[in-house]
Amino acid sequence: MYQRLRTFLFVGPGLAWLTFFMVVPCLLVFLYSFFERGVYGGIVYDFTFENFDRAFDPLYLAILLKSAKIAGLATLIALLIAYPAAYAIARAPAQRQPVYLFLVMLPFWSNYLIRTYAWIVMLNREGLINRALLDFGLVGEALPLLYNEASVVTGLVYNYVPFVILAIYSSISRLNPEIAEASEDLGAPSYKTFLRVILPLTLPGIAAGAVFVFVLSIGNFITPDLLGGGRVQMVGNLIYDQFLEARDWPFGSALSLILIGVMMCLLFAQAVAVNRSAEGTR
Amino acid sequence: MSTDGATMLTETGADAATVIRLENITKRFGAITAVNDISLNLKENEFFALLGPSGCGKTTLLRMIAGFESLNEGRILLDGKDIAPLRPNRRPINLMFQSFALFPHMSVRANVSYGLEMEGVRGSELKSRVDRILETTQLTEYASRKPDQLSGGQRQRVALARALVKEPRVLLLDEPLAALDKKLREHMQLELKRLQHEVGITFVVVTHDQEEALVMADRIALMRDGEVKQCASPAELYEHPNSRFVADFIGVMNFLDGEVSVEGVVVQGLGVLTGRSNGDTRTGDRACLAVRPERLTVAPSSAERLIHDNVLDGTLTDIAYHGQDIGLHIAVGDAGQVLISRLSAAAEGAADFKVGDTVQVGWQTQNALILPDDSKT
Numbered sequence: 001m002y003q004r005l006r007t008f009l010f011v012g013p014g015l016a017w018l019t020f021f022m023v024v025p026c027l028l029v030f031l032y033s034f035f036e037r038g039v040y041g042g043i044v045y046d047f048t049f050e051n052f053d054r055a056f057d058p059l060y061l062a063i064l065l066k067s068a069k070i071a072g073l074a075t076l077i078a079l080l081i082a083y084p085a086a087y088a089i090a091r092a093p094a095q096r097q098p099v100y101l102f103l104v105m106l107p108f109w110s111n112y113l114i115r116t117y118a119w120i121v122m123l124n125r126e127g128l129i130n131r132a133l134l135d136f137g138l139v140g141e142a143l144p145l146l147y148n149e150a151s152v153v154t155g156l157v158y159n160y161v162p163f164v165i166l167a168i169y170s171s172i173s174r175l176n177p178e179i180a181e182a183s184e185d186l187g188a189p190s191y192k193t194f195l196r197v198i199l200p201l202t203l204p205g206i207a208a209g210a211v212f213v214f215v216l217s218i219g220n221f222i223t224p225d226l227l228g229g230g231r232v233q234m235v236g237n238l239i240y241d242q243f244l245e246a247r248d249w250p251f252g253s254a255l256s257l258i259l260i261g262v263m264m265c266l267l268f269a270q271a272v273a274v275n276r277s278a279e280g281t282r
Numbered sequence: 283m284s285t286d287g288a289t290m291l292t293e294t295g296a297d298a299a300t301v302i303r304l305e306n307i308t309k310r311f312g313a314i315t316a317v318n319d320i321s322l323n324l325k326e327n328e329f330f331a332l333l334g335p336s337g338c339g340k341t342t343l344l345r346m347i348a349g350f351e352s353l354n355e356g357r358i359l360l361d362g363k364d365i366a367p368l369r370p371n372r373r374p375i376n377l378m379f380q381s382f383a384l385f386p387h388m389s390v391r392a393n394v395s396y397g398l399e400m401e402g403v404r405g406s407e408l409k410s411r412v413d414r415i416l417e418t419t420q421l422t423e424y425a426s427r428k429p430d431q432l433s434g435g436q437r438q439r440v441a442l443a444r445a446l447v448k449e450p451r452v453l454l455l456d457e458p459l460a461a462l463d464k465k466l467r468e469h470m471q472l473e474l475k476r477l478q479h480e481v482g483i484t485f486v487v488v489t490h491d492q493e494e495a496l497v498m499a500d501r502i503a504l505m506r507d508g509e510v511k512q513c514a515s516p517a518e519l520y521e522h523p524n525s526r527f528v529a530d531f532i533g534v535m536n537f538l539d540g541e542v543s544v545e546g547v548v549v550q551g552l553g554v555l556t557g558r559s560n561g562d563t564r565t566g567d568r569a570c571l572a573v574r575p576e577r578l579t580v581a582p583s584s585a586e587r588l589i590h591d592n593v594l595d596g597t598l599t600d601i602a603y604h605g606q607d608i609g610l611h612i613a614v615g616d617a618g619q620v621l622i623s624r625l626s627a628a629a630e631g632a633a634d635f636k637v638g639d640t641v642q643v644g645w646q647t648q649n650a651l652i653l654p655d656d657s658k659t
Contacts, residue, residue, distance in 0.1 A: 151420060182383035186397035186448065188373045196396075200387050 026260070033253035041247030051254035060238065064258070067234040070149060070224075071217035074156035078213045079206060081157065082164035086205075089165070090172035101169070104162045112159070116226050119155050121226075122144060147229030155223040160216060164209035171205025172198075204274040211270040215263045235259055299326040301451055301484050302347065309508075316342040318508035319356070324452065324486060329478050331495040332488045334505035335531070340488045341380075343505075347486070349375040360395070360451060371400070376445035380456040382437050383540040384429040390440050391425040397448045411434055415447040418480065435466050440611050442474075446481055450512050455487040458472045459494060471497045496520070504528055508549035524560060525656045529572045536578070536621045537593035538571045539655065547652055555592050557650030568655045577649040580610055581641040582631075590644030596621070598639045608632055612643050 033051050038045040089100045122128045130142040145151060175198070182191040183193040199210065209259060221236030228234075235255065242252030299456035309317040317339040324330050332340040334571040345351045347358060351372035357364050365373055376397070385393050394412050403411065416422045419439040427435055438458065445453055458474065459467045475498050478485045489495050495502045496516040503513040504527075512519060512528045526537065540549035541561045547558035547570070555571050563569045581588055583595065594614045602609035610623045621643055625632055635641070 098377055175382060178379045178381050179385065181370070182377075182379055182444075183385070184369070184371045185348060185377050186444065187400035188396075189371060192400065193351070197385055225326035264425075 010072055018183055019203040028094075028257050029260075031253075032250050033257050035250050037248045037250050041249070043249055051251045052258075053253060055254050055258055060255070063233055063238055064235050064262075067218050067236070068262075070153055070156070070234060072213045074153050074160070074217045075155065075210050075213040078155045078161050078164045079168075079210060082161050082168055082209060084246045085161075086165045086168035087172055090169050090175075092176070097173075101166070104165050107162065111225075115159070115223070116223055119151070119158065121152055123154070141170070146227065147231050149228070149232055151227040152224045152232050152234075155227040156213070156217045156220060159223065160213040165213050167209035167212065168202060171202040171208075175201055207270045207273045211266050214266060218262070219259055290362070301326050301328075301361065302325070303357075303362075304343075304357065305357045307346065307358065307546060308354045309339070309346060309351060309356050310467060315508050320413065320508075320510050321356075321626060322503060322510065322513065326484060327482050328484050329475060329500045330484065330486045330497055331499035331502045332486065332505060332570075333492060333495040333531075334490065335500075335503050336490055338504050338505040339457055339508040340490075344377070344456055344486065344488050346376055347452070348454055349373050350377075374448075374451045375454060376448055376450040376452075377454040378441050378445050378456065378458055380439040380458075382429075384437060384440055384444070386429050389426050390421055390427055390432070393429070393440055393509065394421075394443050394447050397444060401448070410446060415443045415544065418477070419443040419446075434462050435470065438462060438470065445476075446483070448541070449481075450483060452484045452486060455485060456623070457488055457490070459489075459491075467494070476542065479483070496532070504531060522560070522612040523653065524562070526570055526572065529651065529653055529655055532593040534575055534622060534624075536573050536575065538619060538621075540571065542567045542569045542652065546647075549615070549619075552594060552618050554621075555650070556647040557652045558648055559652040560640045561654055562654045568654055570655055571647050571650055572653050573621075573650040575609070575622045575624040577645050578621060578637075579644045580623045581642050581644075582611065582634070583642055585642075588642050588644035592650070593642055593644040594621075595640065595642055598635060598637050598641055601635060601637055603627075608634075610641075612641060617646065625638055 032043060034047055034049070036046045036048050036050070038044045058268045085104075089097055089104075092100060120127070124130065124143040125144075125146070127145070129145060130139075133139045134142065179201070180193055180198055183197045184190070188196070218234070218235045221234065222239045224232045224237055237253045239252050239259070242248045242255065246252075300323045304320055304324075307320045308315065318342065332343060334340050341350055346353060349365070349368060349372075352365060358366060358372070359591055360375070370377075385396065388396070391412060394415060395408060398408050398411060405616050413422070416425055419442055421436065421443055424432060424436060424440075429440065432440065438461065440457075442600055452520035452535055455474075459470050462470060471494055474485070474487075487495075487498065496519075499516060501513065501515055502519055502622045503510045504519065505511065506527055514522070519528065519532050523532060523535075529535045530537070538547065538549045538552065538553070538555060540547040540552075542548075542559075542565050543554060544565060545554050549571065557573065558573050579588060579590060587593070596612040598610060599613045599620065600611035602610075602611070604624075605627070607624050607626050610625070612621045612623060613619070614621055623643060627633075
């Protein structure tokens, strides 16, 4: 009895938090997505599949696919940037590693919006990069660096790379360095050691980092808003608009539900990948 | 065996059977000299042990031979050719890591095949060579298991098979038995020796366990502070240590500190004691007289006076029972230096000794050694 009470006291607060702020909203989203929209906003409690029909309209499907493309691209680039960095940190002298990790996290001391605005200053027609290119005579006129998909991808990569570095770092630093040495000792050139030993053994870290970037990118609406300048619409912006501009909560809910579904599938795939490689690691 | 042989720290002069020749190898890490001017010849088909306390530089030396550490000075010659510029993956030398460093995501067979695949061995040759080594190391039935499904002893054999299948010129083993429990370790000592005979490859094993080295090795290089103090066969090391450090590290040894005189060593309160000198000490030097426990003869004071070259009177302070034999701790002289003697539990009168007995302890001159005092203070 005492044991159960103690368990309840320990688990209770977290459970209550999750119930009220996670489960209940999700349930609401789930329910709303099957109702109709009122003429002046609000919800009419008539059951319908119409919201989902609409969501799979080519117009909205295209936005979902484009979001996936942008998120996928951001994920790929983030991995390519983060892996070598994480590897270098994990192989640095032990006493310097915390310093490097601290530097990786340093950007988070400033606000997300401010950091994103900083990119506007950089990528602007009159921005730092264009100014430098013009001054050195490398380009004749300012490049359109801002308000396109590339600038959105840049912003997303920039924001999530530190998390990917951390995820991959933890995976590499757990790896016994003698395993890579053993591969070399057995006659493998460096690239084979990487492809056949290091990469498969650090897959859990890669998967964790990748899912992290992808999930946060595909639902992101601030970065596409600021760096896409309204010209790049992602599914996050669409949902945002349904709730706050169009006042079509049921449709927004349906879109949210689809997005949640996509994310769940990815998380599941990641869990499977991690499990499979964990079988080999322990 | 002449005592001159024991004074040789390292061997020089290559003979036909030399596989690896280390010439004046030095390795520094910052201000620390891990390996200091070591020269050694490793011979064909030899079981060689690098023995020493932790931090003596033995693992660094091994990693230099494997190619994982660069040299500050000196050369490493394999079959007469300098291998310093070769990366580890280009050396016909394999290292068995202390952690075994098996590939956790690969089966036993994949682990063992890996090295041959890197050489470009394919198809039926790959299969037959892997099969053969799995058989030799008794791993055939575990071929499809992953390393985490194996016991410590099996993992050790996989690490061994993975290195041996490449038929290297030299196999380096870093504390190969350290991860195993005592019973298995003793079994594997003989197993490793058998395997080495079977495959005919030079083994170089690093160990801190003197017993392990004595049992397995044909020759032992005993190291301290990055230097080889003595390199000799196990029997030579045991019977003819060239310094107090070596005598102390290998087996159990009694030491009596004193000063070298013409006749022997003058020990405070005990007078002149005699032993063999290997010529490393001069009259007036600080030195010690060293004698093995099994070389001491102990008799009750009431018995007939011993006729040994040296006889001391003392008191039994302790009796340590070891099963097959008995350790007698005898305090001698005014300073009460303790000598340890070992005699078989089955020996006549062994059971009659009691703590507090007055006893006489004696030894012959040829059974004691006069060694320079190189102990660290």
